[in-house]
Amino acid sequence: MKKCHVGPETIRMLELGHPWVLSDRYTKQWPVGESGELIALVDDKNHHLATALYDPKDRIVARVLDHNKIQLTxxxxxxxxxxxxxxxxxxxxxxxxxxxxxxxxxxxxxxxxxxxxxxxxxxxxxxxxxxxxxxxxxxxxxxxxxxxxxxxxxxxxxxxxxxxxxxxxxxxxxxxxxxxxxxxxVQENGLNFLVDLREGLNTGLFPDQRRNRQEFSARVAGKRVLNLFAFTGAFSVVAAASGAQKVTSVDVSAKYLDIARENFSINRINPKRHEFVVGDVFTELAKMQAQKRRFDVILFDPPSFSTTSKSRFSTHGGTSKLVSATMPLLESGGLLISSSNHQKVSMDDYMKELRRGALQSGDQLKTIFTSGQPEDFPCSVSFPEGRYLKFVISVKNQ
Missing domain, CATH: 3.30.750.80 (RNA methyltransferase domain (HRMD) like)
Incomplete structure (x- = not known):
C-alpha cells in the first residue's frame, strides 16, 4: 500500500473525522496510482493516519475508509x-x-x-x-x-x-x-408510487423527502394546494390523499405529470378532480396572478438548477425570486412550504433567500417548522457537507 503524505490542514480535518482529502500541493506530490487503489495517508513522520480510496483525477483525491490499516474485502x-x-x-x-x-x-x-x-x-x-x-x-x-x-x-x-x-x-x-x-x-407511508430504475438520473421518487411529506400531509386537509416543480407528483399525491380540496401541480415536463396522474390513480384518487399544468413555473405563476387565483398552501421543491426555453433557475438567487412570485397567490395566513437540496447553500443562507423574497413582495413570513433529511440519511457531525436538505414551513402575514 502506497504511503501518501498529507499536509497540516488535511491532518487537522482527519483528526476532526472528516472523510475527504481534497487535492492540494501535497497530494500533487503523491506517487502515481490508479483510481480505486487503497493508499495509506501518513504525516511528515510517516505515522499512519487512515486508509483511503484513491481517485487521482477527482477534486476529492482520497476518501477515508478506515483510520486503521485495512484490506478491502x-x-x-x-x-x-x-x-x-x-x-x-x-x-x-x-x-x-x-x-x-x-x-x-x-x-x-x-x-x-x-x-x-x-x-x-x-x-x-x-x-x-x-x-x-x-x-x-x-x-x-x-x-x-x-x-x-x-x-x-x-x-x-x-x-x-x-x-x-x-x-x-x-x-x-x-x-x-x-x-x-x-x-x-413501491410504497411510502402507506401510499403507492411508480419508479423506473433504468432511465434518467432519478428514479421518480426522492426518499429523502419521506418524513417531510408526512409533515406536509398533516397541514393540507380542506386546502387549495399549489405544487410547483411537481416532478412525478409525490407531494401532490400526499396532499390529495390527506384531504386537500384541490391540488394544482405545475411542471415543465409533460412526461413527469403523466406519471403524476398515474400515481394518483394507483392510490384510487381521481386525477380529473385535480389540476396538472405543463409549463414554466414563472410563466404559469404570472398567468395565475393575472387570473387572481389564490391558494392556501404553496409548495416548491425545485431542482438545484433548471433550464427551460423561457427561464433559468438556480437555488442561489433564484429562491428569492420564486418567493416573491408566489406571495401574491398565497392567502394571508397561508403556508409557504419551501425546500432545497443544494448542498452548497446552508440553512442560514437559504433563510436569507426566503427573507429577501418576502421583502421584495412586501410580505412577512414567519417560520414555524424546519427540517432536513430523515433518519435513513444519517450524517456525521464531522461532515457538514452531508447535511444538504432544507425544508421550511412559513406562514404569510400572521
Missing amino acids: VEWLEKKLLQAKLLRLHARLDETDAYRWLNSEGDGLPGVTIDRYGDYVMLQLYTSGWDIHLDLLTTAVQKVFQPKGIYRKLRPQETRALEAKRRTKEYSRLIAGKPAPVPLQ
Missing part, C-alpha cells in the same frame, strides 16, 4: 452494510419499502449510496474509485440485503450538462439478479 464491506442496516431501526419505515439503506459518508462508505425500492436496490457510485471493487460490493450487498436485483448507477459530476444534452437515455444497468418491472410500484 467482502467481509469488511458486509460489516459496514450490517451496521447501516442496524441504524435503520431508528427510522420510521412502517408501510414503506422505498428508502436509503446506505448513505455514503454518513454510513462510513464514502462515495457509495444504496437505495431500496421494493425488492430491488439501486447502487449509486459518486467516484470511479469504486469501479474495480464493484464485484466485492455487489457480493456484500447480496449477502446482507438479499435483493431480487441490483442496479448500478454512476453519478457523473456534470449531471446537469448530461441531462440537458440528453446524451444517453439510460444512466443505470442491472449488475445482478433479475430486472425490476417497468414501472416498479
